[in-house]
Amino acid sequence: MPHDKVNYYATAHQALHLIEADYQAFAFSRHYHLDFHIGLMIRGEQTFQFQGRQHRVGPGEMILMPPDELHDGRAALDRGYQVRVFSIEPHWLSDLADLKQNGEIIDFKRLIVSDPQLFSQLVNLHQLLAADNLSALAKDCLPFEGLNTLFDRFGSRIRKPNYALGSRSITTLKEYLLANLDQAIRLPELAKLCDLSLTQFQRHFKATMHISPHAWLARLRMEQSFKLLKAGQYGTDVAHAVGFYDQAHFSKAFKSCYGISPSQLQRR
The missing domain is CATH 2.60.120.280 (Regulatory protein AraC)
Structure with a gap:
């Protein structure tokens, strides 16, 4: 094997x-x-x-x-x-x-x-x-x-390229998401932030980033969780900080992304 x-x-x-x-x-x-x-x-x-x-x-x-x-x-x-x-x-x-x-x-x-x-x-x-x-x-x-x-x-x-998304930029949207990863982020608030309708936001986002908003956010949560774990924060705290309310689901998602569990990363 x-x-x-x-x-x-x-x-x-x-x-x-x-x-x-x-x-x-x-x-x-x-x-x-x-x-x-x-x-x-x-x-x-x-x-x-x-x-x-x-x-x-x-x-x-x-x-x-x-x-x-x-x-x-x-x-x-x-x-x-x-x-x-x-x-x-x-x-x-x-x-x-x-x-x-x-x-x-x-x-x-x-x-x-x-x-x-x-x-x-x-x-x-x-x-x-x-x-x-x-x-x-x-x-x-x-x-x-x-x-x-x-x-x-x-x-x-x-x-630096300025990828526009309605009245905002992708950089601004990323900063907003990073500041709110522990929240239940919904499509209407993202669309409103960019002054777009729900359909417009999804269409423009996919055309710009070549990935769905949900998949982009999911990866952003993982990237941020990696940084927090390497900084010495506890796995349970990190899971909550990036929007997971269940440690088991966080660990499964993390291992799927990086090939090791959060606890393995912390021990290195």
């Missing part, structure tokens, strides 16, 4: 987390992240759909996945794949790039990168940070050094 192994690690930077995974059977359904995910393919091959196209990535290649972009992911071969991931909050990369103009954000020129020297450098960085036997100063400095090289070679600065 195939067995998946997933480890999550904190670092000295609250905005930077590490993932080390060996996926044999687990497949990601369509989802998005609030953070950048820099994936290093160690072994095997992964296939995923992104912006309407199918992609395949193999050993020694890197995936530079931006936040808020729908994608899925599964093993391309029966033997599965092993990947190491840097999960980076957008503001941390923005600070790294020293953005000087309001409205600018970080982007990458490519989705899949083949750069053996940089790949080796980032794998080594991931191992050092996960081992947690560095000096305090090294923990602080090394991520900037390694990821700065990545940005210098493949990063770019772009104007």
Whole structure:
């Protein structure tokens, strides 16, 4: 029976987390992240759909996945794949790039990168940070050094796109939902927030985000719960904070998204 192994690690930077995974059977359904995910393919091959196209990535290649972009992911071969991931909050990369103009954000020129020297450098960085036997100063400095090289070679600065949804933007809607995840959010209040009818809101949202409002909110709850758990909050408190009133249902939804239970994440 195939067995998946997933480890999550904190670092000295609250905005930077590490993932080390060996996926044999687990497949990601369509989802998005609030953070950048820099994936290093160690072994095997992964296939995923992104912006309407199918992609395949193999050993020694890197995936530079931006936040808020729908994608899925599964093993391309029966033997599965092993990947190491840097999960980076957008503001941390923005600070790294020293953005000087309001409205600018970080982007990458490519989705899949083949750069053996940089790949080796980032794998080594991931191992050092996960081992947690560095000096305090090294923990602080090394991520900037390694990821700065990545940005210098493949990063770019772009104007932040303003995806309108009626009288509001998707960014405003996300902020509203994040502030109210513990509430029973209803379609009429979202439509009213954007000055749209119920039908208009659903149609415009699906056309803009390529996912239903319900599915988008469900993923937003999971992304926020992950951050709260990594910050040390108790699972029961997190479940209530993101709108679950039953710990069992929260645990089931979390494991479906991440491949491990909330309690497993907290012990790492």
